[in-house]
Amino acid sequence: MSDRSTAAKVQAVQDADAAALAELGYKQELHRGMSGFSNFAVSFSIISILAGCITSFSIALKSGGPAAINLGWPLVGVLVLCVALSMAEVCSRYPTAGGLYFWAGRLAKRNKRAWAWYVGWFNFLGEVAVTAAIDFGCATTMMAFAALTFGVEPTPGGTFALFVVLMVIHALLNSFGVKIVSFLSNVSAWWHIVGVAIIVAALWLMPTSHQSFDWTMTAWHNETGFTFGPYVFLMGLLMSQYTYTGYDASAHVAEETKNAAIAAPKGIVMSVVISIIGGWILLYSLVAAIPDGSEEGLTTLGATATGLPPAQIFLDALGNPGVAKFLLAIVVGAQFFCGMASVTANSRMTYAFSRDNALPGSRIWAKVNARSGTPTNSIWLCVGCAIVLASPALFNTTAYFAVTSVAVIGSTSRTSPPCCSAGSTRTSYRARGTWGNGVPSSTG
Template sequence: MTDDEARLHELGYAQELERSMSPFSNFAVSFTIICILSGCMTLYGFGMNTGGPAVMVWGWPIVGVLTLTVGLGMAEVCSSYPTAGGLYYWAAKLAKSRGPAWAWFTGWFNFLGQVAVTAGIDFGLAQFLNAFLDLQFGFTATPGHTVLLFGITLLVHALLNVRGVRLVALLNNISVWWQVIGVAVVVLALVVFPSHHQSAGFVFGHFVNNTGWGSSLYVSLLGLLLAQYTLTGFDASAHMTEETHDAARSGPRGIVNSILVSLVAGWVLLIGVTFAIQSYDGALGSSTGVPPVQIFLDALGDTGGKLLLLIVIGAQFFCGM
């Protein structure tokens, strides 16, 4: 009996799932679900209206540090209870009374969150994919076409997931390098090639309120949703512990490291994209309906813009796994 199996026996149940995931694969699951290229780009247009550059750029590290404190707490619990049940199992064990009730509510809220975030990721993918198909093949970016692509994307991801954890782990491993290299390529291209860049004062201090609300504080809080939406899903490392080697260490490290890497890389991405804005109003009024796409096109032209768009689409595809 391995140490992992022995720990599960101590907690009261037998090993049932195959431990085929490495510590890196466990980290990759959470990092892929966070997916900065998906979350940051999908809600970038939302952020442009709710606080603009100032809230997007400064809101990211603020939310990131607060998220890290949550992740550290979850990692501590995960090290003691490295089970596939994750959060709902922890709730049952840690509750002073009515453990089953707390586990029931925790499990269902967690499930609803997983369904919602998968739908959000794949809908963002459908929007960006429709924008590319419109630019490349004239497949007009209409709501109907976006919903059609959304349905196809959900079906493809479902078929891939039922193939088993080995395939998912492989795709998640690829996703890590796709995102890290992708962020580097996107930022480097937006730094080197555009003939014009915004000033540091604009990137770090320009506030925009296109919401109709008069309270700047309230609008700023709305703008934080970009970071809050993106920096989620890191509990996936806990759910995969029963399929991971050295789970009591790999799970907690997967949670914390996925947040740390996303925090740094996501901030670099947001700053790079914001510096490259050529026309703020033009990006918001883009015919594709996706402001980051217009930013890519304005900064790099059709060919360069489409290449960066494909990098984002690839990241979103992996993220929806």
């Protein structure tokens, strides 16, 4: 095939993408330079089983223990996959950066603007909280790494300062253009896959013993102060639900993706499927490698001086501080990529929401940098809001868990209206989309 023929086909796809966007009422402003794999990589990076599972591990450890970790992960994963399948079909018909709020407005039978406004604000706040939680978690892990490697004592002020630096770096990377974001997203996807493989191999090959299958799947541990088991188990699911956020990012970067009507929905579904499998393998391996499975041992693990129970598992189970530090460095790298991708998705949603005049100062946030083809103002707005949201962590370390709770509530609340509407109006939009699941996937 000649270069001219290939170029013509690429141009035809780009023209079709621009035409599809124009049909939805918008002109092409963002630079469309992402491949299908890069689109998937953004969502996969935000889910980030290495970031979410590692930083929020203690939530499930203290709220149900191994049972909440290893039973909760697949349970939440299957439910999230149902939502992702619904999203994918709608995304194929409406491949726009607005994502959920735009779909809610289009699919609602009445009060369309009200539903779009409601979902959009939950989406905006939820994604700001997710961005703050990811980078604060990254800063926490970096401080744990510094404590292990250099003997630096983690402090709230030091952790917050590092968090701010990370936020600024991620804002700068996103401001440079979609090409660097695409490249780093691709690197991130492989970093996660290879990184999980290395960590799992170390956890199975180096320890002299492992916990039994029954203990790993059913052992119960409760430090919440509540005695009602089902409620405690639900609290433990927060780890899984927090990690399974951000898979709608493939929709938010749809206007920068080639052949978006196919690539974006595929990115949504595959990011969840691979995360379910990889995350379960990682979590099972971590729990099985816990040296002391007694109540006292689990309590001690949850109160580790590193501030990160998985880091303590690396140290205790592997018996080699050098390898433990290396594994933690892999986690830090994954979290860095995760934060970058979260800023990408957050800023694109904010840009789209502002384009529809839904945010105060929308004219400012909807501007696209002519040189880079990115919504630079929205990028810095999201970063600024995330820093403000996480600022209470300067005074109380439990603020991180409050931020993760806001992230989960915002992320969950935004998905319900469009997915329920999709279930009730499925036949009216599916015929015009190019991606279909073949079976009903919505709970609506």
